[in-house]
Amino acid sequence: MAKTKKAPRPRADTPKGFRDYFGTEVDARKSMLDQIAAVYHRYGFDALESSAVETVEALGKFLPDIDRPNEGVFAWQEDDAGGKGDWLALRYDLTAPLARVYAQHRNDLPTPYRRYAMGPVWRNEKPGPGRFRQFYQCDADTVGSASMAADAEICAMLADTLEAVGIPRGDYVIRINNRKVLNGVLETMGLTDETRRDAVLRTIDKFDKVGEAGVRELLGKGRLDASGAYIDGVGLSDAEAAPVLNFLTARRADNAATLLQLMVAVGDSAKGAEGIAELQEMSRLLAAQGYDEDRIIIDPSVVRGLGYYTGPVFEAELTFDILDEKGRKRQFGSVAGGGRYDDLVKRFTGQSVPATGISIGVDRLLAALMAKGRMQGVARGPVIVTVMDRDRMGDYQAMVAELRSAGIRAEVYLGNPKNFGNQLKYADKRHSPVAVIQGTDEAARGVVQIKDLVLGAKIAESASLEEWKSQPAQREVARADLVDEVTRLLSQDG
Amino acid sequence: MAKTKKAPRPRADTPKGFRDYFGTEVDARKSMLDQIAAVYHRYGFDALESSAVETVEALGKFLPDIDRPNEGVFAWQEDDAGGKGDWLALRYDLTAPLARVYAQHRNDLPTPYRRYAMGPVWRNEKPGPGRFRQFYQCDADTVGSASMAADAEICAMLADTLEAVGIPRGDYVIRINNRKVLNGVLETMGLTDETRRDAVLRTIDKFDKVGEAGVRELLGKGRLDASGAYIDGVGLSDAEAAPVLNFLTARRADNAATLLQLMVAVGDSAKGAEGIAELQEMSRLLAAQGYDEDRIIIDPSVVRGLGYYTGPVFEAELTFDILDEKGRKRQFGSVAGGGRYDDLVKRFTGQSVPATGISIGVDRLLAALMAKGRMQGVARGPVIVTVMDRDRMGDYQAMVAELRSAGIRAEVYLGNPKNFGNQLKYADKRHSPVAVIQGTDEAARGVVQIKDLVLGAKIAESASLEEWKSQPAQREVARADLVDEVTRLLSQDG
Numbered sequence: 001m002a003k004t005k006k007a008p009r010p011r012a013d014t015p016k017g018f019r020d021y022f023g024t025e026v027d028a029r030k031s032m033l034d035q036i037a038a039v040y041h042r043y044g045f046d047a048l049e050s051s052a053v054e055t056v057e058a059l060g061k062f063l064p065d066i067d068r069p070n071e072g073v074f075a076w077q078e079d080d081a082g083g084k085g086d087w088l089a090l091r092y093d094l095t096a097p098l099a100r101v102y103a104q105h106r107n108d109l110p111t112p113y114r115r116y117a118m119g120p121v122w123r124n125e126k127p128g129p130g131r132f133r134q135f136y137q138c139d140a141d142t143v144g145s146a147s148m149a150a151d152a153e154i155c156a157m158l159a160d161t162l163e164a165v166g167i168p169r170g171d172y173v174i175r176i177n178n179r180k181v182l183n184g185v186l187e188t189m190g191l192t193d194e195t196r197r198d199a200v201l202r203t204i205d206k207f208d209k210v211g212e213a214g215v216r217e218l219l220g221k222g223r224l225d226a227s228g229a230y231i232d233g234v235g236l237s238d239a240e241a242a243p244v245l246n247f248l249t250a251r252r253a254d255n256a257a258t259l260l261q262l263m264v265a266v267g268d269s270a271k272g273a274e275g276i277a278e279l280q281e282m283s284r285l286l287a288a289q290g291y292d293e294d295r296i297i298i299d300p301s302v303v304r305g306l307g308y309y310t311g312p313v314f315e316a317e318l319t320f321d322i323l324d325e326k327g328r329k330r331q332f333g334s335v336a337g338g339g340r341y342d343d344l345v346k347r348f349t350g351q352s353v354p355a356t357g358i359s360i361g362v363d364r365l366l367a368a369l370m371a372k373g374r375m376q377g378v379a380r381g382p383v384i385v386t387v388m389d390r391d392r393m394g395d396y397q398a399m400v401a402e403l404r405s406a407g408i409r410a411e412v413y414l415g416n417p418k419n420f421g422n423q424l425k426y427a428d429k430r431h432s433p434v435a436v437i438q439g440t441d442e443a444a445r446g447v448v449q450i451k452d453l454v455l456g457a458k459i460a461e462s463a464s465l466e467e468w469k470s471q472p473a474q475r476e477v478a479r480a481d482l483v484d485e486v487t488r489l490l491s492q493d494g
Numbered sequence: 495m496a497k498t499k500k501a502p503r504p505r506a507d508t509p510k511g512f513r514d515y516f517g518t519e520v521d522a523r524k525s526m527l528d529q530i531a532a533v534y535h536r537y538g539f540d541a542l543e544s545s546a547v548e549t550v551e552a553l554g555k556f557l558p559d560i561d562r563p564n565e566g567v568f569a570w571q572e573d574d575a576g577g578k579g580d581w582l583a584l585r586y587d588l589t590a591p592l593a594r595v596y597a598q599h600r601n602d603l604p605t606p607y608r609r610y611a612m613g614p615v616w617r618n619e620k621p622g623p624g625r626f627r628q629f630y631q632c633d634a635d636t637v638g639s640a641s642m643a644a645d646a647e648i649c650a651m652l653a654d655t656l657e658a659v660g661i662p663r664g665d666y667v668i669r670i671n672n673r674k675v676l677n678g679v680l681e682t683m684g685l686t687d688e689t690r691r692d693a694v695l696r697t698i699d700k701f702d703k704v705g706e707a708g709v710r711e712l713l714g715k716g717r718l719d720a721s722g723a724y725i726d727g728v729g730l731s732d733a734e735a736a737p738v739l740n741f742l743t744a745r746r747a748d749n750a751a752t753l754l755q756l757m758v759a760v761g762d763s764a765k766g767a768e769g770i771a772e773l774q775e776m777s778r779l780l781a782a783q784g785y786d787e788d789r790i791i792i793d794p795s796v797v798r799g800l801g802y803y804t805g806p807v808f809e810a811e812l813t814f815d816i817l818d819e820k821g822r823k824r825q826f827g828s829v830a831g832g833g834r835y836d837d838l839v840k841r842f843t844g845q846s847v848p849a850t851g852i853s854i855g856v857d858r859l860l861a862a863l864m865a866k867g868r869m870q871g872v873a874r875g876p877v878i879v880t881v882m883d884r885d886r887m888g889d890y891q892a893m894v895a896e897l898r899s900a901g902i903r904a905e906v907y908l909g910n911p912k913n914f915g916n917q918l919k920y921a922d923k924r925h926s927p928v929a930v931i932q933g934t935d936e937a938a939r940g941v942v943q944i945k946d947l948v949l950g951a952k953i954a955e956s957a958s959l960e961e962w963k964s965q966p967a968q969r970e971v972a973r974a975d976l977v978d979e980v981t982r983l984l985s986q987d988g
Contacts (some may be wrong), residue, residue, distance in 0.1 A: 010551040012597030012842040015572075015582050018545035020595055026541035042898050044876035044905030044924075047520035051512035051628060052546070052614060053568070057504040074547070074582070076570040078509075079618075088509050088568070090584075101514055103506030110923040112908045120546060124573075134545060145908035149887050153906070156895070288888030289895040348506040382538035393643050394782030401650070401783040404536050411538030412647070414606045414639035429604040430538075 017127025018134055024379045029366055032165050033118050033138060036360065039161045040116040040140050043153065048115040050097040056087035058100040060347055074124045090122035094139040095344075095357070102143050103348035112145040118362075141357025143344065148278055151176075151312040151340060151356045152285035158316055158336060158358055159295045165365065166374035167318060172335075175299035176314045178279050179339070182303070184272015185247045185265050189240065199234045200244060207248050207301050219244060243267070250300045255283040258298045265300075278311060304337050313339035314358065322371045332368050336360040381430035383410040383486055387417035388439040395443065399436060399482060406483045408490065427453060434489050436482065446479050452489050511621025512628055518873045526659050526860055527612050527632060533655045534610040534634050537647065542609040544591040550581035552594040554841055568618045584616035588633040589838075589851070596637050597842035606639035612856075635851025637838065642772055645670075645806040645834060645850045646779035652810055652830060652852055653789045659859065660868035661812060666829075669793035670808045672773050673833070676797070678766015679741045679759050683734065693728045694738060701742050701795050713738060737761065744794045749777040752792045759794075772805060798831055807833035808852065816865045826862050830854040875925035877904040877980055880918075881911035882933040889937065893930060893976060900977045902984065921947060928983050930976065940973050946983050 014020060021029070037047070056075055073092050078085030091097050094117045102113060118138045127133055140157065142150040155174050162172045182204070191197045203218045210218065217223035219241040222233035243265050250261035259280055266272025279298055286296050304313045318332035338358035345353040383403055385396045396412045403410035413423045427435050437449040456473035477485045508514060515523070531541070550569055567586050572579030585591050588611045596607060612632045621627055634651065636644040649668050656666045676698070685691045697712045704712065711717035713735040716727035728735075737759050744755035753774055760766025773792055780790050798807045812826035832852035839847040879893045890906045897904035907917045921929050931943040950967035971979045 009842055009844065010554060011549070012552065012594050013549070014545045014594075014598070015547055015549050015580060018547050020545055020599070021541075021543040022599075023540040023542070026543045030541075042901070042903050044903060046517040047515075047524075048517070049515040049520045051508045051514055053509055053512050053616070053628065055505070055507070055509050058506065060504060074570060076568060086509060100506050100508075104508070105514070105516075110920055114905065114908075122547070134547065142908060147887070147908050149891060149906065150908050152891065153908075156891075160898075285888050285891050289891045348503055350503065393641070394779050397643060397646065397650075397779050397783050404654075407536070409536050409538060411608065412643060414608075414636060414641050414644050414647075426604055 015133075017125075017132055019132060027379060028370075029136065029362065032366055032369065033136075033362070035164045036138060036161050037116065037118065039157060039164050043114070043140075043157045043160075045114040045116045045140050045157075048098070048101065048117045049119065050091070050094075050101050050117065052091055052120070053088050054091055054097060054100060056089045058348075059089055059092070059096050060099075072124055074122050092123050093121050094119070094137050094359070095141070095341075098139075098141055098143070099344045099348065102353070103345045106345075106349075111143075112150065113143045114140070115143070116140040136362035138360040138362050139357055141355055143355045144353055145356075146342075146354040148281040148312070149285055151278075151314075152282045152289075154338065154356055154358050155282070155296050155314050156286060156289055156291050158314070158360075159291060161360070162316060162335075166369055166372070169295060171320045171372075172295075172316060172318050174296040174314055174316045175302045176279065176282060176296060176312060177298065177300050177302040178275035178312050179309050180271050180275025180278065180311060181262055181266060181300065182247065182275075184267075184269035184275055185243050187269040187271055188265075188267035189243050196234060200236075203234060204244065204248065205303050207303070212245060212249055215248060216241060216245060248301050251298065254293055255279075255298045258300070259283075262298075262300060275311070282312060304339060308341055309339035310342045311340035312356065313337070316360075318368050320372070322368075332371065334361070335365045335368060379431070381409075381427075381432040383408055383434045383436065383490075384423070384427040384430065384432045385410065385412045385436040386420070386423045386427075387413050388420070388437060389443070390417055392438075392443065395438070399438075399448075402483055403486060406487065408483070408486060410486075434486055436486070438479075442476070447476050448479050448482055450475050450477060450482075450485050450489065509627075511619075511626055513626055521873065522864075523630065523856065523860055526863065527630075527856070529658045530632060530655050530854065531610065531612065533651060533658050537608070537634075537651045537654075539608040539610045539634050539651075542592070542595065542611045543613065544585070544588075544595050544611065546585055546614070547582050548585055548591060548594060550583045552842075553583055553586070553590050554593075566618055568616050586617055587615050588613070588631050588853070589635070589835075592633075592635055592637070593838045593842065596847070597839045600839075600843075605637075606644065607637045608634070609637070610634040630856035632854040632856050633851055635849055637849045638847055639850075640836075640848040642775040642806070643779055645772075645808075646776045646783075648832065648850055648852050649776070649790050649808050650780060650783055650785050652808070652854075653785060655854070656810060656829075660863055660866070663789060665814045665866075666789075666810060666812050668790040668808055668810045669796045670773065670776060670790060670806060671792065671794050671796040672769035672806050673803050674765050674769025674772065674805060675756055675760060675794065676741065676769075678761075678763035678769055679737050681763040681765055682759075682761035683737050690728060694730075697728060698738065698742065699797050701797070706739060706743055709742060710735060710739060742795050745792065748787055749773075749792045752794070753777070756794060769805070776806060798833060802835055803833040804836045805834035806850065807831075810854075812862050814866070816862075826865065828855070829859045829862060873925070874927050875903075875921075877902055877928045877930065877984075878917070878921040878924065878926045879904065879906045879930040880914070880921075881907050882914070882931060883937070884911055886932075886937065889932070893932075893942075896977055897980060900981065902977070902980060904980075928980055930980070932973075936970070941970050942973055942976055944969050944971060944976075944979050944983065 059073065073089040075087055075089035077087050102109065116139065120134050121137050122134050125133060140154065155176060158174055163169060186197060191200060203215055206218065207215050214223060218231060218233050219236045220233045223231050225231055246261065246265040250258055250265055252258045252261060259276055262276050266276065283298060302313055302315045304315060314337065315334050316336040317334050320332060321329045322332050324330050336358055340356040342354045343352060344355045345351065385399045387393065387396055400410040400412050413426060415422065415426060417423065424435065433454050435451040435453055437451060442448060452473040459473055553567065567583040569581055569583035571581050596603065610633065613630065614628050615631050616628050619627060634648065649670060652668055657663060680691060685694060697709055700712065701709050708717060712725060712727050713730045714727045717725050719725050740755065740759040744752055744759060746752045746755060753770055756770050760770065777792060796807055796809045798809060808831065809828050810830040811828050814826060815823045816826050818824050830852055834850040836848045837846060838849045839845065877897055879890045881887065881890055894904040894906050907920060909916065909920060911917065918929065927948050929945040929947055931945060936942060946967045953967055
């Protein structure tokens with residue numbers, strides 16, 4: 001008889017580039033985001049949760065007349081009899097949706113509109129190690145204010161936020177700069193040729209990596225990079241390149257001195273002078289609130305990509321050392337960035353609306369907190385009430401109910417209770433601090449055994465057989481004392 | 495000269511069936527979900543945040559060889575040179591992803607695995623009034639335990655959850671039933687004909703709507719419905735229909751009495767007896783933890799759809815009256831439901847894995863809390879520091895910094911300060927309780943004006959011109975007393 005061909009079983013896998021988050025991973029991120037939201041809220045920012053799905057048209061990256069407009073985003077076409085349905089897509093950041101929301105609801109929203117948003121975004125990109133196609137963003141923006149006070153506020157809030165999540169003062173610095181200053185420098189250099197101008201901009205963006213000497217070479221004749229390849233230079237003379245280097249190295253210990261350096265770098269460019277005035281204003285406002293150069297400092301080497309921003313730009317950097325995967329010390333680096341972008345809503349309404357904002361790299365900041373030991377990788381699991389006698393499940397349930405009423409995380413073992421070893425293995429897998437045991441004998445005597453699994457694990461690691469046998473990690477107490485004894489043990493374990 | 499044809503501006507709209515959530519809407523939902531998560535956590539459930547995107551294959555509703563398998567879900571095909579990319583889709587609930595996660599990670603997860611999940615799901619359905627294509631679900635499930643203790647625990651946890659979010663005891667009831675009992679009833683009736691059997695099941699599902707008399711008619715000759723249409727009956731005699739009616743009306747005030755009624759209804763069906771034993775066991779376990787019939791009661795009229803569940807089913811109902819859109823009193827009804835479904839993981843692994851769980855209707859529960867006045871629709875906005883003198887922005891920023899340091903939500907006005915009326919309008923739109931005002935004169939004298947906007951609004955509603963002029967809602971205090979005075983006002987407003 002021919003075998004019936006069965007449908008193959010589906011693979012139990014996330015799609016490529018997607019992942020799941022379990023227990024402590026979810027809790028740690030949530031706890032960090034809650035702390036961030038509390039600061040944002042205190043600053044008067046309102047939560048916004050926009051739809052995860054937008055029309056491709058509103059996202060603005062793609063035109064709906066292209067056959068499959070899903071490069072970079074996950075997109076699909078709405079079902080429609082005539083095949084003329086809208087193209088929809090998952091949002092790829094939280095800024096494009098903010099533009100759409102503000103344009104749509106601007107008559108109902110306050111102006112200025114301060115909003116924060118936290119949530120997943122999706123990118124249709126080639127996944128790689130540590131590069132996922134769904135990840136969290138956490139943004140705060142002020143829409144509708146051209147005032148430098150808005151930018152200063154964002155920077156102050158960012159400093160408060162980092163301290164609130166557990167990065168102490170001294171372990172971070174927020175570096176601010178202004179695009180207009182950079183444009184002033186280019187103006188002063190008389191760089192009119194687009195190609196050369198872009199080449200200079202690309203070079204500036206490499207300052208963090210190659211340093212002053214590297215940039216000097218790249219602006220001039222070229223440079224042999226670490227891999228041995230020769231990178232062609234822009235071909236400027238030393239004199240021509242000087243304003244760029246003056247600009248990039250203008251940072252001094254105090255903002256006033258830095259601004260003096262920048263004045264030299266921009267020469268007589270009006271654009272440049274405007275940028276310097278804006279930096280001066282931000283610096284003044286921040287100082288008035290007590291944010292000095294130890295927390296927020298003008299640093300002209302901050303560029304943050306090349307398009308997009310139109311005025312102030314900011315970046316938060318963690319300054320403590322961590323060990324990289326090869327055991328070498330290196331600085332943790334950037335965890336947040338942002339700036340002013342003044343054409344957010346224009347696409348929709350034709351009206352220019354000023355806006356400024358910040359985006360925190362949720363995963364990087366979490367990694368930083370883990371590296372600093374401010375966030376526990378493994379949290380304590382629940383107290384486990386074991387099942388010695390299947391018929392007395394009601395008694396065990398009553399025990400966990402009592403423990404929970406006292407605010408203690410507790411559960412009864414719900415697997416097959418036959419093999420007691422499996423119950424203890426389960427408790428171990430759950431990182432349980434305490435197991436509660438009551439067999440028929442204990443029940444008859446009105447007592448329970450309470451096993452300190454934290455102490456037990458320590459003893460198992462180091463104790464001799466004799467010590468092990470004496471089982472100091474297990475204690476018999478009266479049933480009525482169950483909650484008190486467990487509470488005592490938990491507070492002891494911290 | 496011919497006008498250049500410009501690309502039309504994109505519409506600033508969410509896609510049909512999608513919406514945004516603002517400020518208080520986000521906060522209220524988050525606060526409710528946090529309360530729910532705290533209870534789940536105390537019961538030993540672990541958070542799980544699975545990928546929002548799954549392969550269509552893993553979701554299991556559709557086969558990837560159909561041309562556009564996006565009926566019911568939002569789906570798209572992965573880019574791939576040969577057009578052979580996987581079909582991906584947004585999850586349409588949190589249960590199908592749980593099955594995939596458990597199958598994928600079963601060697602690393604504890605067994606039983608208790609998990610909760612909260613987040614948006616997406617349905618590619620025709621949107622309608624109040625029907626959205628993205629909405630929140632909030633689920634808790636125990637995978638890998640066949641014990642009735644798992645089902646009892648879910649019901650107890652649901653009761654605790656409802657009380658934790660603000661539904662007092664007496665305002666809700668959790669009704670439990672068991673599918674095996676229903677199957678036992680059908681067995682006892684000797685209903686072997688598929689068509690008739692399905693017709694009986696469909697009729698049973700209408701009990702909530704048409705009541706006992708209605709079901710009797712529908713099982714028999716048929717029934718004239720409210721719209722005047724005649725609905726054909728199943729054609730059973732009164733004697734044949736009796737077990738169904740005995741079953742549906744078996745609920746008594748105490749579970750023991752109900753179980754006796756059910757024993758009559760299932761006759762000598764072994765299946766039915768098994769279901770009754772399961773209900774008995776749940777009832778016993780719940781009573782042992784103090785959950786009596788005032789909170790969790792056996793009610794055979796709970797059916798919860800017709801496929802899917804294999805044993806216990808549960809439903810949480812709010813029993814208080816609300817007024818419907820026509821001003822008629824009606825019961826609020828169901829806010830959560832669930833049950834046991836034992837073939838969750840089998841599709842992936844071939845192994846049967848028992849599971850039971852609950853899903854809370856997030857939007858319905860929120861609506862219930864709003865209706866009960868337990869959740870405020872409009873929260874208090876931030877304190878607004880107004881800008882009387884643009885050059886003194888630093889001073890105003892220092893004021894908000896002080897207020898925030900004292901934990902007070904506060905912001906400086908960041909719009910164009912020229913028109914003071916606009917600043918007060920803004921404060922109004924923000925639901926601000928207090929405005930702080932300091933002009934040049936006040937600054938010189940070292941004072942600030944503090945305007946109680948809550949009291950001001952009350953006066954504006956009811957006061958005479960004379961009273962209004964005396965402006966008791968505005969007070970001048972020393973600059974140094976700013977924080978104290980604002981704190982006093984806020985505590986006064988509650």
